[in-house]
Amino acid sequence: MVSKEISTVKDLAIFGADPAFSQYKMVGVPNIGNRELLFSYINDILDRKWLTNNGKYVKELEEKIRVMLGVKHAIAVSNGTVGLEIAIRATGMTGEVIVPSFTFVATAHALSWQGIIPKFSDINRNTYTLDAEGIEKNITEKTRGIICVHVYGRPCNIDQISEIAREHNLSLIFDAAHAFGNSYKGRPIGNFGDAEIFSFHATKFFNTFEGGAIVTNDDDIAEKCEQMRNFGLNGEASRYLGTNGKMNEVSAAMGLVNLESIDEFVKINKRNYMTYRHELEGIQGIKLLEYDEREKYNYQYVVIMVDENSAGLNRDDIMRVLNAEGVKTKRYFFPGVHKMEPYKTMFPDMYKFLPITEMVTAKVLALPTGTSVNDEEIEKISQIIRISVAHHKDVKAKLIRDYTNDSST
Numbered sequence: 001m002v003s004k005e006i007s008t009v010k011d012l013a014i015f016g017a018d019p020a021f022s023q024y025k026m027v028g029v030p031n032i033g034n035r036e037l038l039f040s041y042i043n044d045i046l047d048r049k050w051l052t053n054n055g056k057y058v059k060e061l062e063e064k065i066r067v068m069l070g071v072k073h074a075i076a077v078s079n080g081t082v083g084l085e086i087a088i089r090a091t092g093m094t095g096e097v098i099v100p101s102f103t104f105v106a107t108a109h110a111l112s113w114q115g116i117i118p119k120f121s122d123i124n125r126n127t128y129t130l131d132a133e134g135i136e137k138n139i140t141e142k143t144r145g146i147i148c149v150h151v152y153g154r155p156c157n158i159d160q161i162s163e164i165a166r167e168h169n170l171s172l173i174f175d176a177a178h179a180f181g182n183s184y185k186g187r188p189i190g191n192f193g194d195a196e197i198f199s200f201h202a203t204k205f206f207n208t209f210e211g212g213a214i215v216t217n218d219d220d221i222a223e224k225c226e227q228m229r230n231f232g233l234n235g236e237a238s239r240y241l242g243t244n245g246k247m248n249e250v251s252a253a254m255g256l257v258n259l260e261s262i263d264e265f266v267k268i269n270k271r272n273y274m275t276y277r278h279e280l281e282g283i284q285g286i287k288l289l290e291y292d293e294r295e296k297y298n299y300q301y302v303v304i305m306v307d308e309n310s311a312g313l314n315r316d317d318i319m320r321v322l323n324a325e326g327v328k329t330k331r332y333f334f335p336g337v338h339k340m341e342p343y344k345t346m347f348p349d350m351y352k353f354l355p356i357t358e359m360v361t362a363k364v365l366a367l368p369t370g371t372s373v374n375d376e377e378i379e380k381i382s383q384i385i386r387i388s389v390a391h392h393k394d395v396k397a398k399l400i401r402d403y404t405n406d407s408s409t
Protein backbone atom coordinates (compact mmCIF):
# COMPACT_ATOMS: atom_id res chain seq x y z
CA MET A 1 0.00 0.00 0.00
CA VAL A 2 1.30 3.43 -0.96
CA SER A 3 0.04 6.09 1.42
CA LYS A 4 1.72 9.47 1.57
CA GLU A 5 2.63 12.03 -1.07
CA ILE A 6 6.30 12.93 -1.28
CA SER A 7 6.85 16.36 -2.73
CA THR A 8 9.33 18.00 -0.37
CA VAL A 9 12.27 16.75 1.65
CA LYS A 10 10.20 17.03 4.86
CA ASP A 11 7.93 14.28 3.53
CA LEU A 12 10.74 11.77 3.91
CA ALA A 13 10.55 9.31 6.79
CA ILE A 14 14.10 10.12 7.92
CA PHE A 15 12.72 13.55 8.89
CA GLY A 16 9.93 11.99 10.94
CA ALA A 17 7.16 11.57 8.35
CA ASP A 18 5.30 8.25 8.13
CA PRO A 19 7.01 5.62 6.01
CA ALA A 20 5.77 5.38 2.43
CA PHE A 21 5.05 1.67 2.86
CA SER A 22 3.38 0.12 5.87
CA GLN A 23 4.58 -3.33 4.80
CA TYR A 24 8.12 -3.78 3.61
CA LYS A 25 8.77 -3.78 -0.12
CA MET A 26 11.64 -6.20 -0.61
CA VAL A 27 14.04 -7.49 -3.20
CA GLY A 28 13.70 -11.22 -3.90
CA VAL A 29 10.09 -11.82 -2.92
CA PRO A 30 9.18 -15.11 -4.62
CA ASN A 31 7.01 -15.23 -7.73
CA ILE A 32 4.39 -17.91 -7.26
CA GLY A 33 2.40 -19.43 -10.11
CA ASN A 34 -0.91 -21.32 -10.03
CA ARG A 35 -1.45 -22.48 -6.44
CA GLU A 36 -4.33 -24.85 -7.27
CA LEU A 37 -2.15 -26.63 -9.78
CA LEU A 38 0.67 -26.86 -7.24
CA PHE A 39 -1.64 -28.31 -4.60
CA SER A 40 -2.95 -30.87 -7.08
CA TYR A 41 0.60 -31.90 -7.93
CA ILE A 42 1.49 -32.19 -4.25
CA ASN A 43 -1.59 -34.36 -3.66
CA ASP A 44 -0.53 -36.56 -6.53
CA ILE A 45 3.00 -36.81 -5.10
CA LEU A 46 1.57 -37.82 -1.73
CA ASP A 47 -0.78 -40.36 -3.31
CA ARG A 48 1.98 -41.86 -5.40
CA LYS A 49 4.29 -41.99 -2.40
CA TRP A 50 7.35 -41.15 -4.44
CA LEU A 51 8.91 -38.08 -2.88
CA THR A 52 12.43 -37.79 -4.25
CA ASN A 53 15.22 -39.76 -6.04
CA ASN A 54 14.65 -38.89 -9.68
CA GLY A 55 10.87 -39.02 -9.56
CA LYS A 56 8.29 -38.29 -12.24
CA TYR A 57 8.10 -34.54 -11.57
CA VAL A 58 11.87 -34.10 -11.57
CA LYS A 59 12.17 -35.92 -14.88
CA GLU A 60 9.37 -33.83 -16.38
CA LEU A 61 10.95 -30.59 -15.19
CA GLU A 62 14.34 -31.61 -16.58
CA GLU A 63 12.80 -32.42 -19.94
CA LYS A 64 10.94 -29.10 -20.10
CA ILE A 65 14.11 -27.17 -19.25
CA ARG A 66 16.10 -29.16 -21.78
CA VAL A 67 13.63 -28.36 -24.55
CA MET A 68 13.23 -24.72 -23.51
CA LEU A 69 16.98 -24.11 -23.66
CA GLY A 70 17.73 -26.40 -26.57
CA VAL A 71 20.43 -28.23 -24.59
CA LYS A 72 21.29 -31.91 -24.61
CA HIS A 73 21.14 -32.43 -20.85
CA ALA A 74 19.43 -30.73 -17.93
CA ILE A 75 20.09 -32.17 -14.47
CA ALA A 76 17.94 -30.85 -11.65
CA VAL A 77 19.73 -30.35 -8.34
CA SER A 78 18.85 -29.36 -4.79
CA ASN A 79 20.29 -25.86 -5.16
CA GLY A 80 22.63 -23.83 -7.35
CA THR A 81 25.59 -24.14 -4.97
CA VAL A 82 25.52 -27.93 -5.02
CA GLY A 83 25.07 -27.70 -8.80
CA LEU A 84 28.29 -25.68 -8.98
CA GLU A 85 30.12 -28.10 -6.70
CA ILE A 86 29.11 -31.08 -8.80
CA ALA A 87 29.93 -29.40 -12.10
CA ILE A 88 33.31 -28.28 -10.76
CA ARG A 89 34.15 -31.88 -9.93
CA ALA A 90 32.64 -33.35 -13.09
CA THR A 91 34.62 -30.99 -15.31
CA GLY A 92 37.85 -31.95 -13.55
CA MET A 93 38.67 -28.62 -11.93
CA THR A 94 41.49 -28.78 -9.34
CA GLY A 95 44.36 -26.50 -8.26
CA GLU A 96 43.39 -22.90 -8.97
CA VAL A 97 40.31 -21.66 -10.75
CA ILE A 98 39.76 -18.11 -11.96
CA VAL A 99 36.56 -16.49 -10.65
CA PRO A 100 35.19 -12.99 -10.18
CA SER A 101 34.97 -11.52 -6.72
CA PHE A 102 31.93 -9.52 -7.86
CA THR A 103 29.40 -12.33 -7.36
CA PHE A 104 27.43 -14.07 -4.65
CA VAL A 105 29.82 -15.79 -2.27
CA ALA A 106 28.54 -19.25 -3.33
CA THR A 107 30.58 -19.10 -6.55
CA ALA A 108 33.89 -19.03 -4.66
CA HIS A 109 32.72 -21.24 -1.80
CA ALA A 110 31.79 -24.01 -4.22
CA LEU A 111 35.48 -24.18 -5.15
CA SER A 112 36.98 -23.75 -1.69
CA TRP A 113 34.59 -26.36 -0.26
CA GLN A 114 36.48 -28.92 -2.28
CA GLY A 115 39.97 -27.60 -1.70
CA ILE A 116 40.30 -25.59 -4.91
CA ILE A 117 41.76 -22.10 -4.66
CA PRO A 118 39.61 -19.35 -6.17
CA LYS A 119 41.87 -16.97 -8.03
CA PHE A 120 39.99 -13.67 -8.10
CA SER A 121 40.16 -11.73 -11.30
CA ASP A 122 38.75 -8.27 -11.94
CA ILE A 123 35.57 -7.46 -13.83
CA ASN A 124 35.16 -5.32 -16.89
CA ARG A 125 34.10 -1.75 -16.10
CA ASN A 126 31.20 -1.86 -18.56
CA THR A 127 29.79 -5.36 -18.16
CA TYR A 128 30.63 -6.15 -14.49
CA THR A 129 31.50 -9.67 -15.61
CA LEU A 130 35.01 -11.17 -15.75
CA ASP A 131 37.34 -9.16 -17.93
CA ALA A 132 38.82 -11.41 -20.63
CA GLU A 133 42.23 -9.74 -20.66
CA GLY A 134 42.39 -9.93 -16.87
CA ILE A 135 41.71 -13.67 -17.04
CA GLU A 136 44.66 -14.18 -19.39
CA LYS A 137 46.96 -12.27 -17.06
CA ASN A 138 45.91 -14.42 -14.11
CA ILE A 139 46.49 -17.80 -15.74
CA THR A 140 49.41 -19.67 -14.17
CA GLU A 141 50.68 -23.24 -14.42
CA LYS A 142 48.32 -24.10 -11.52
CA THR A 143 45.17 -22.84 -13.26
CA ARG A 144 42.77 -25.61 -14.22
CA GLY A 145 39.59 -23.75 -14.92
CA ILE A 146 37.50 -20.60 -15.19
CA ILE A 147 34.10 -19.93 -13.65
CA CYS A 148 32.42 -16.86 -15.13
CA VAL A 149 29.25 -15.41 -13.69
CA HIS A 150 26.50 -13.87 -15.83
CA VAL A 151 25.97 -11.22 -13.16
CA TYR A 152 22.37 -9.87 -13.10
CA GLY A 153 21.73 -12.18 -16.06
CA ARG A 154 23.85 -10.12 -18.44
CA PRO A 155 26.00 -12.64 -20.31
CA CYS A 156 29.77 -12.71 -19.93
CA ASN A 157 31.97 -12.13 -22.93
CA ILE A 158 31.36 -15.78 -23.79
CA ASP A 159 33.12 -15.96 -27.17
CA GLN A 160 36.40 -14.47 -26.02
CA ILE A 161 36.46 -16.36 -22.73
CA SER A 162 35.65 -19.68 -24.44
CA GLU A 163 38.55 -19.02 -26.77
CA ILE A 164 40.91 -18.36 -23.85
CA ALA A 165 39.74 -21.57 -22.14
CA ARG A 166 40.34 -23.54 -25.33
CA GLU A 167 43.80 -22.07 -25.92
CA HIS A 168 44.92 -22.83 -22.37
CA ASN A 169 43.10 -26.15 -22.11
CA LEU A 170 41.01 -25.02 -19.14
CA SER A 171 37.60 -26.25 -18.03
CA LEU A 172 34.97 -23.55 -18.32
CA ILE A 173 31.78 -23.26 -16.28
CA PHE A 174 29.30 -20.42 -16.39
CA ASP A 175 27.53 -19.60 -13.17
CA ALA A 176 24.19 -18.73 -14.74
CA ALA A 177 22.34 -18.44 -11.42
CA HIS A 178 20.82 -15.14 -12.62
CA ALA A 179 20.41 -15.96 -16.29
CA PHE A 180 17.64 -18.54 -16.67
CA GLY A 181 15.73 -17.77 -19.87
CA ASN A 182 18.31 -15.25 -21.14
CA SER A 183 20.28 -15.35 -24.38
CA TYR A 184 23.71 -14.59 -25.78
CA LYS A 185 23.85 -13.64 -29.46
CA GLY A 186 20.36 -15.08 -29.78
CA ARG A 187 21.24 -18.49 -28.31
CA PRO A 188 19.86 -19.51 -24.91
CA ILE A 189 22.20 -19.30 -21.95
CA GLY A 190 22.88 -22.90 -20.96
CA ASN A 191 24.58 -23.80 -24.20
CA PHE A 192 28.02 -22.46 -23.39
CA GLY A 193 31.22 -23.67 -21.75
CA ASP A 194 31.53 -27.21 -20.42
CA ALA A 195 28.45 -26.66 -18.26
CA GLU A 196 26.21 -23.87 -16.97
CA ILE A 197 24.47 -23.75 -13.62
CA PHE A 198 21.14 -22.16 -12.75
CA SER A 199 19.75 -21.34 -9.34
CA PHE A 200 16.04 -21.80 -8.72
CA HIS A 201 16.20 -20.38 -5.20
CA ALA A 202 13.07 -18.72 -3.78
CA THR A 203 14.51 -15.28 -4.53
CA LYS A 204 15.10 -16.00 -8.20
CA PHE A 205 12.37 -14.94 -10.65
CA PHE A 206 11.78 -18.62 -11.38
CA ASN A 207 11.90 -20.73 -8.24
CA THR A 208 11.48 -24.29 -7.04
CA PHE A 209 11.60 -23.21 -3.34
CA GLU A 210 15.26 -24.31 -3.32
CA GLY A 211 16.75 -25.83 -6.43
CA GLY A 212 18.86 -25.47 -9.49
CA ALA A 213 20.01 -27.20 -12.63
CA ILE A 214 23.22 -28.13 -14.35
CA VAL A 215 22.92 -27.96 -18.12
CA THR A 216 25.44 -29.17 -20.64
CA ASN A 217 25.83 -30.39 -24.20
CA ASP A 218 28.60 -32.79 -23.16
CA ASP A 219 27.42 -36.41 -22.70
CA ASP A 220 30.32 -37.42 -20.51
CA ILE A 221 29.98 -34.44 -18.15
CA ALA A 222 26.22 -34.99 -18.00
CA GLU A 223 26.63 -38.62 -17.00
CA LYS A 224 29.11 -37.70 -14.28
CA CYS A 225 26.88 -34.91 -12.94
CA GLU A 226 23.83 -37.19 -12.85
CA GLN A 227 25.68 -39.83 -10.88
CA MET A 228 27.57 -37.40 -8.64
CA ARG A 229 24.32 -35.76 -7.51
CA ASN A 230 23.21 -39.23 -6.35
CA PHE A 231 26.24 -40.19 -4.20
CA GLY A 232 28.19 -41.12 -7.35
CA LEU A 233 26.04 -44.24 -7.65
CA ASN A 234 25.83 -46.18 -10.86
CA GLY A 235 23.31 -48.82 -9.89
CA GLU A 236 24.14 -50.14 -6.44
CA ALA A 237 27.80 -49.20 -6.32
CA SER A 238 29.39 -45.80 -6.50
CA ARG A 239 31.49 -45.05 -9.52
CA TYR A 240 32.60 -41.56 -8.49
CA LEU A 241 32.90 -39.58 -5.32
CA GLY A 242 29.41 -38.15 -5.06
CA THR A 243 27.13 -36.10 -2.88
CA ASN A 244 23.41 -35.77 -2.30
CA GLY A 245 22.32 -33.04 -4.68
CA LYS A 246 18.95 -34.42 -5.71
CA MET A 247 15.92 -32.24 -6.22
CA ASN A 248 12.80 -33.46 -4.42
CA GLU A 249 9.40 -33.93 -6.07
CA VAL A 250 7.66 -30.98 -4.40
CA SER A 251 10.37 -28.63 -5.64
CA ALA A 252 10.06 -30.06 -9.12
CA ALA A 253 6.28 -29.62 -8.97
CA MET A 254 6.77 -25.97 -8.01
CA GLY A 255 9.12 -25.68 -10.99
CA LEU A 256 6.54 -27.11 -13.38
CA VAL A 257 3.89 -24.76 -12.02
CA ASN A 258 6.15 -21.73 -12.26
CA LEU A 259 7.30 -22.67 -15.76
CA GLU A 260 3.71 -22.18 -16.86
CA SER A 261 3.86 -18.58 -15.64
CA ILE A 262 7.41 -17.81 -16.62
CA ASP A 263 6.47 -15.57 -19.56
CA GLU A 264 4.14 -13.64 -17.30
CA PHE A 265 6.91 -13.19 -14.68
CA VAL A 266 9.29 -11.88 -17.32
CA LYS A 267 6.62 -9.54 -18.68
CA ILE A 268 6.03 -8.09 -15.23
CA ASN A 269 9.78 -7.79 -14.55
CA LYS A 270 10.32 -6.02 -17.83
CA ARG A 271 7.43 -3.65 -17.23
CA ASN A 272 8.79 -2.88 -13.76
CA TYR A 273 12.20 -2.26 -15.24
CA MET A 274 10.78 0.13 -17.86
CA THR A 275 8.80 1.97 -15.18
CA TYR A 276 11.93 2.40 -13.07
CA ARG A 277 13.79 3.57 -16.17
CA HIS A 278 11.18 6.20 -16.85
CA GLU A 279 10.84 7.31 -13.24
CA LEU A 280 14.56 7.47 -12.46
CA GLU A 281 15.49 9.31 -15.61
CA GLY A 282 17.48 12.47 -15.14
CA ILE A 283 18.29 11.99 -11.44
CA GLN A 284 21.86 13.22 -10.98
CA GLY A 285 24.26 10.42 -10.13
CA ILE A 286 21.72 7.59 -10.38
CA LYS A 287 22.30 5.24 -13.29
CA LEU A 288 20.07 2.27 -13.97
CA LEU A 289 21.82 -0.90 -15.09
CA GLU A 290 21.17 -1.41 -18.78
CA TYR A 291 20.17 -4.50 -20.72
CA ASP A 292 21.00 -5.03 -24.38
CA GLU A 293 17.57 -4.91 -26.06
CA ARG A 294 18.66 -7.38 -28.74
CA GLU A 295 18.91 -10.23 -26.25
CA LYS A 296 16.36 -12.07 -24.11
CA TYR A 297 16.41 -11.23 -20.41
CA ASN A 298 14.41 -12.18 -17.34
CA TYR A 299 14.94 -8.67 -15.86
CA GLN A 300 14.99 -10.14 -12.36
CA TYR A 301 17.42 -7.57 -11.01
CA VAL A 302 16.76 -3.85 -11.13
CA VAL A 303 20.07 -2.34 -10.10
CA ILE A 304 21.10 1.27 -9.76
CA MET A 305 24.64 2.61 -9.58
CA VAL A 306 24.95 5.52 -7.19
CA ASP A 307 27.73 7.96 -7.99
CA GLU A 308 28.34 9.99 -4.84
CA ASN A 309 30.19 12.75 -6.67
CA SER A 310 27.13 13.63 -8.73
CA ALA A 311 24.31 12.51 -6.44
CA GLY A 312 25.75 14.06 -3.29
CA LEU A 313 24.71 10.85 -1.52
CA ASN A 314 26.38 7.48 -1.59
CA ARG A 315 24.78 4.08 -2.11
CA ASP A 316 24.46 3.43 1.62
CA ASP A 317 22.77 6.80 2.16
CA ILE A 318 20.14 5.92 -0.44
CA MET A 319 19.73 2.51 1.15
CA ARG A 320 19.12 4.07 4.57
CA VAL A 321 16.63 6.61 3.23
CA LEU A 322 14.68 3.85 1.46
CA ASN A 323 14.85 1.58 4.48
CA ALA A 324 13.20 4.27 6.60
CA GLU A 325 10.39 4.35 4.01
CA GLY A 326 9.82 0.58 4.24
CA VAL A 327 11.85 -0.36 1.18
CA LYS A 328 14.41 -3.10 1.80
CA THR A 329 17.02 -2.90 -0.91
CA LYS A 330 19.94 -5.32 -1.29
CA ARG A 331 23.59 -4.51 -1.92
CA TYR A 332 24.09 -7.16 -4.59
CA PHE A 333 27.03 -7.56 -4.37
CA PHE A 334 28.80 -6.02 -1.40
CA PRO A 335 31.36 -6.53 -0.07
CA GLY A 336 33.35 -8.21 -2.82
CA VAL A 337 33.93 -11.88 -2.05
CA HIS A 338 37.64 -11.14 -1.59
CA LYS A 339 36.66 -9.10 1.46
CA MET A 340 34.77 -11.99 3.06
CA GLU A 341 36.22 -14.87 5.02
CA PRO A 342 38.08 -17.08 4.42
CA TYR A 343 39.35 -15.05 1.45
CA LYS A 344 40.11 -11.85 3.36
CA THR A 345 42.58 -13.75 5.52
CA MET A 346 43.92 -15.84 2.66
CA PHE A 347 44.49 -12.85 0.34
CA PRO A 348 44.69 -9.65 2.44
CA ASP A 349 46.09 -7.58 -0.44
CA MET A 350 43.69 -8.81 -3.08
CA TYR A 351 41.80 -5.48 -3.20
CA LYS A 352 44.84 -3.92 -4.88
CA PHE A 353 44.29 -6.15 -7.90
CA LEU A 354 40.55 -5.63 -8.17
CA PRO A 355 40.04 -1.88 -8.66
CA ILE A 356 36.89 -2.19 -10.77
CA THR A 357 35.35 -4.68 -8.34
CA GLU A 358 36.14 -2.27 -5.49
CA MET A 359 34.50 0.60 -7.34
CA VAL A 360 31.40 -1.30 -8.45
CA THR A 361 30.70 -3.01 -5.10
CA ALA A 362 30.57 0.46 -3.50
CA LYS A 363 27.91 1.73 -5.88
CA VAL A 364 25.38 -1.00 -6.66
CA LEU A 365 21.94 -1.24 -5.12
CA ALA A 366 19.19 -3.68 -6.12
CA LEU A 367 15.62 -2.36 -5.92
CA PRO A 368 12.40 -4.36 -5.41
CA THR A 369 10.82 -5.89 -8.49
CA GLY A 370 8.84 -8.99 -9.46
CA THR A 371 5.17 -9.76 -9.01
CA SER A 372 4.98 -8.15 -5.58
CA VAL A 373 5.51 -4.56 -6.72
CA ASN A 374 3.32 -2.46 -8.99
CA ASP A 375 3.81 0.69 -11.05
CA GLU A 376 2.49 3.01 -8.37
CA GLU A 377 4.93 1.58 -5.82
CA ILE A 378 7.83 1.88 -8.24
CA GLU A 379 6.89 5.51 -8.88
CA LYS A 380 6.94 6.08 -5.13
CA ILE A 381 10.32 4.39 -4.64
CA SER A 382 11.76 6.44 -7.50
CA GLN A 383 10.26 9.64 -6.13
CA ILE A 384 11.93 8.99 -2.76
CA ILE A 385 15.27 8.69 -4.55
CA ARG A 386 14.58 11.80 -6.66
CA ILE A 387 13.66 13.99 -3.68
CA SER A 388 16.61 12.69 -1.65
CA VAL A 389 19.10 13.51 -4.37
CA ALA A 390 17.51 16.90 -5.06
CA HIS A 391 17.95 17.76 -1.36
CA HIS A 392 21.12 15.80 -0.82
CA LYS A 393 22.69 18.35 1.52
CA ASP A 394 19.78 18.21 3.99
CA VAL A 395 19.54 14.45 3.68
CA LYS A 396 23.25 13.92 4.19
CA ALA A 397 23.33 16.22 7.21
CA LYS A 398 20.37 14.38 8.75
CA LEU A 399 21.90 10.96 8.12
CA ILE A 400 25.19 12.06 9.68
CA ARG A 401 23.33 13.46 12.71
CA ASP A 402 21.38 10.21 13.11
CA TYR A 403 24.50 8.17 12.68
CA THR A 404 26.39 10.21 15.28
CA ASN A 405 23.49 9.94 17.73
CA ASP A 406 23.19 6.17 17.13
CA SER A 407 26.89 5.66 17.76
CA SER A 408 26.95 7.73 20.93
CA THR A 409 24.05 5.81 22.57
Ligand code: T4K
Binding pocket: 026, 027, 028, 029, 030, 079, 080, 081, 082, 103, 104, 106, 107, 149, 175, 177, 178, 198, 199, 200, 201, 202, 203, 211, 212, 328, 330, 332
Ligand atom coordinates in the same frame (compact mmCIF):
# COMPACT_ATOMS: atom_id res chain seq x y z
N1 T4K B 1 25.78 -18.02 -7.87
C1 T4K B 1 25.19 -16.81 -7.85
C2 T4K B 1 25.71 -15.76 -8.76
C3 T4K B 1 24.11 -16.56 -7.00
O1 T4K B 1 23.54 -15.34 -6.98
C4 T4K B 1 23.65 -17.59 -6.17
C5 T4K B 1 22.55 -17.35 -5.25
C6 T4K B 1 24.28 -18.85 -6.24
C7 T4K B 1 25.35 -19.02 -7.10
C8 T4K B 1 23.86 -20.01 -5.39
O2 T4K B 1 22.57 -20.48 -5.72
P1 T4K B 1 21.66 -21.20 -4.56
O3 T4K B 1 22.53 -22.23 -3.90
O4 T4K B 1 21.19 -20.15 -3.61
O5 T4K B 1 20.55 -21.82 -5.37
C9 T4K B 1 19.95 -14.68 -1.80
C10 T4K B 1 19.73 -16.12 -2.14
O6 T4K B 1 19.67 -16.95 -0.98
C11 T4K B 1 20.74 -16.70 -3.08
O7 T4K B 1 20.12 -17.83 -3.68
C12 T4K B 1 21.08 -15.72 -4.19
N2 T4K B 1 22.13 -16.19 -5.04
C13 T4K B 1 21.48 -14.40 -3.61
C14 T4K B 1 21.80 -13.40 -4.70
O8 T4K B 1 20.39 -13.90 -2.87
P2 T4K B 1 20.57 -13.45 0.42
O9 T4K B 1 21.57 -13.72 1.48
O10 T4K B 1 20.51 -12.11 -0.18
O11 T4K B 1 19.11 -13.93 0.91
P3 T4K B 1 18.10 -13.24 1.95
O12 T4K B 1 17.65 -14.30 2.89
O13 T4K B 1 18.70 -12.00 2.48
O14 T4K B 1 16.87 -12.90 1.03
C15 T4K B 1 16.95 -11.95 0.00
C16 T4K B 1 15.66 -11.19 -0.14
O15 T4K B 1 14.61 -12.04 -0.51
C17 T4K B 1 15.21 -10.46 1.12
O16 T4K B 1 14.76 -9.19 0.71
C18 T4K B 1 14.05 -11.31 1.62
C19 T4K B 1 13.48 -11.93 0.37
N3 T4K B 1 12.90 -13.27 0.54
C20 T4K B 1 13.75 -14.32 0.73
C21 T4K B 1 13.26 -15.58 0.85
C22 T4K B 1 14.20 -16.76 1.06
C23 T4K B 1 11.54 -13.45 0.49
O17 T4K B 1 10.77 -12.48 0.36
N4 T4K B 1 11.04 -14.73 0.59
C24 T4K B 1 11.84 -15.82 0.76
O18 T4K B 1 11.35 -16.97 0.81
O19 T4K B 1 20.84 -14.54 -0.72
